[in-house]
Amino acid sequence: MFPVIGILVVFFSSLFFKASTNFFLDEKESFFFLILIYAIYGLANLITFNKSSSDKISLTWIDMTAIAVLFTTLLSILSSKHVSVYNEALLLFISISLVYIFTRGADYGKNSSRVLVWGLASTYIFQITCAYINWSGNNFLIDDGMGVVGLFYNSGPFSIFTIALLPFPIYILNEQKSRYLKYLGIGTLFTVTFCVILLTQSRTSIVCLVAVGLYMLISINSKAKSLITKRWVILSTVTIVILGITSLTFLKLDSSIGRLLIWKVSIINFLANPILGYGYGSFAKLYPTWQATYFQQYPDDIGHFKVVADVSYVAFNEFLQILLESGILGIISWCYFFFSIFRTNTNGDNSNHKLLTAIRGSVLAIITSGFFSYPLHTAPIMVLLAINSGLVSAFQSKGFVFSFPRAFQHLTKVVVVAGCLFMTTYLGRYYLEILDWHTVKLKALQSDSGVLKQYESLYSHLKTNSVFLSNYGETLYYYQNYSKAVVIFNESQANYITEKNCVLLGQAYLKLKLYGQAQRTFGNLSSMLPNRFVPRHQLMKIALLKNDTLQAKIIAKQIINMPVKIPSETVSGIKMEMKEFLKNNR
Numbered sequence: 001m002f003p004v005i006g007i008l009v010v011f012f013s014s015l016f017f018k019a020s021t022n023f024f025l026d027e028k029e030s031f032f033f034l035i036l037i038y039a040i041y042g043l044a045n046l047i048t049f050n051k052s053s054s055d056k057i058s059l060t061w062i063d064m065t066a067i068a069v070l071f072t073t074l075l076s077i078l079s080s081k082h083v084s085v086y087n088e089a090l091l092l093f094i095s096i097s098l099v100y101i102f103t104r105g106a107d108y109g110k111n112s113s114r115v116l117v118w119g120l121a122s123t124y125i126f127q128i129t130c131a132y133i134n135w136s137g138n139n140f141l142i143d144d145g146m147g148v149v150g151l152f153y154n155s156g157p158f159s160i161f162t163i164a165l166l167p168f169p170i171y172i173l174n175e176q177k178s179r180y181l182k183y184l185g186i187g188t189l190f191t192v193t194f195c196v197i198l199l200t201q202s203r204t205s206i207v208c209l210v211a212v213g214l215y216m217l218i219s220i221n222s223k224a225k226s227l228i229t230k231r232w233v234i235l236s237t238v239t240i241v242i243l244g245i246t247s248l249t250f251l252k253l254d255s256s257i258g259r260l261l262i263w264k265v266s267i268i269n270f271l272a273n274p275i276l277g278y279g280y281g282s283f284a285k286l287y288p289t290w291q292a293t294y295f296q297q298y299p300d301d302i303g304h305f306k307v308v309a310d311v312s313y314v315a316f317n318e319f320l321q322i323l324l325e326s327g328i329l330g331i332i333s334w335c336y337f338f339f340s341i342f343r344t345n346t347n348g349d350n351s352n353h354k355l356l357t358a359i360r361g362s363v364l365a366i367i368t369s370g371f372f373s374y375p376l377h378t379a380p381i382m383v384l385l386a387i388n389s390g391l392v393s394a395f396q397s398k399g400f401v402f403s404f405p406r407a408f409q410h411l412t413k414v415v416v417v418a419g420c421l422f423m424t425t426y427l428g429r430y431y432l433e434i435l436d437w438h439t440v441k442l443k444a445l446q447s448d449s450g451v452l453k454q455y456e457s458l459y460s461h462l463k464t465n466s467v468f469l470s471n472y473g474e475t476l477y478y479y480q481n482y483s484k485a486v487v488i489f490n491e492s493q494a495n496y497i498t499e500k501n502c503v504l505l506g507q508a509y510l511k512l513k514l515y516g517q518a519q520r521t522f523g524n525l526s527s528m529l530p531n532r533f534v535p536r537h538q539l540m541k542i543a544l545l546k547n548d549t550l551q552a553k554i555i556a557k558q559i560i561n562m563p564v565k566i567p568s569e570t571v572s573g574i575k576m577e578m579k580e581f582l583k584n585n586r
Helices: 002-014 028-047 061-078 088-105 110-135 155-165 167-174 179-200 203-220 222-228 231-251 253-270 283-297 299-305 318-343 350-369 379-395 406-445 451-462 466-478 482-492 499-511 515-528 533-545 549-561 569-584
Strands: 056-059 400-403
Touching (some): 002 028, 002 088, 002 110, 028 406, 061 088, 088 379, 110 155, 110 179, 155 167, 155 179, 155 203, 167 203, 167 350, 179 203, 203 350, 253 283, 253 299, 283 299, 283 515, 350 379, 466 482, 499 533, 533 569
């Protein structure tokens, strides 16, 4: 029972995992979650150290494809010049891989699997409760965010995660002997979930709910299967889905056009490095530069995408992002991994077969959402996928058998326990450094004179953390240490590019009277985000500082003709200033 409890503890802790979608780890909850994984997995190996009953190890087809996914991920990093081996996205990926191994190796009696399923079903209830509390305006235990977000930073991941959990309470209801109770309960679940999805306004989640609903209906009701396969039902369903997606696309048209831009830029750059990709976790670093280059090379397209262009850290299509980061080899291994979950045969136990149906419904939600969102960049969904695939592998009836001496197995456990102890200690120290950093951040807001020395002390330990570097550079700028701020901002932008930091870097160059570097910085930012007023405004000022009045006039006219996406006093002030400038310099 300990493995199941450990799995559930890790799963519940992932709900409080705080990090942006690109997995830049900058919050204490992120490291607490990782520490739990290594501590629990190490303890489990220690407890079962002398319980090896066989000198043979069986690896299932899912195990083999999971190894292939891990191998191609590591290979993409080792072959890439764009990312380092120290990679926070990779750290999280490997940590969650341990959840798969832990789940795969657990001994599932009838009670153990039931406890795990009830834990997942309880999380669904918790999610739904959070949604309605959030909708009512009460933020107890809930982060502020866009729409209904539960404990998430965005409504999209929240709703996808909720749908991915839905098959487990359906599985529990499907076990009921009363048909009335069964179908009433399942109907209630879908109704409640659909209402929550409408509140989130997540287009992807509606598609997911339809896919999961049809799959579960076919799986648990043979009559439904014969009905759904009829031509008129298929045509009606496809028509409704297409009309629904089209309506939702126009409901959030800017968002849809923005994703088209990301996909177009991404496909162009994929063709330059198709086999092994640019390295796992590289998209967040490279995409802003790709977008700037795209608008420089295709200025005619600026008119189509100008208003919606923004800095993005995810491709809003997991399969495209896998292609970009891990190449063709990566996407093949991931596709085989998902395929193996749906082709697996169970050991003949009917209850396992029903649970397998629920697991496949959950995985189907993740796969479907992957075409339009970023489920594999959301920690709770990744943990859920690891648990699902680990369970399927544990229930698989056939596998590849390898013989290993008992001594080798014991040695492996010693190495695993030692590795988990090292990672727990390492992450614990990092966790304390993160706490110190957040304390120093508060002092910086109070204009504490000794804060820069404390940042310098933390720098030696956190210099690989891009979010820390970004905050350190910002603090240096506001404390008027411009030369040091330039150095730190450039280090930060090696992995983490934000509009704010680009602006501050350019302004730091201006303070140092390095007009050429400032012009290049604001020029790149203006190419990256062609509808942002501040970069062009700064370029106009630099032209005046260089006594290039003609160029200043050209930029001023461009600013006046720029469309306004979100009205603000800053934008109005810049436009007014440009009109006055042109009026005085006819």
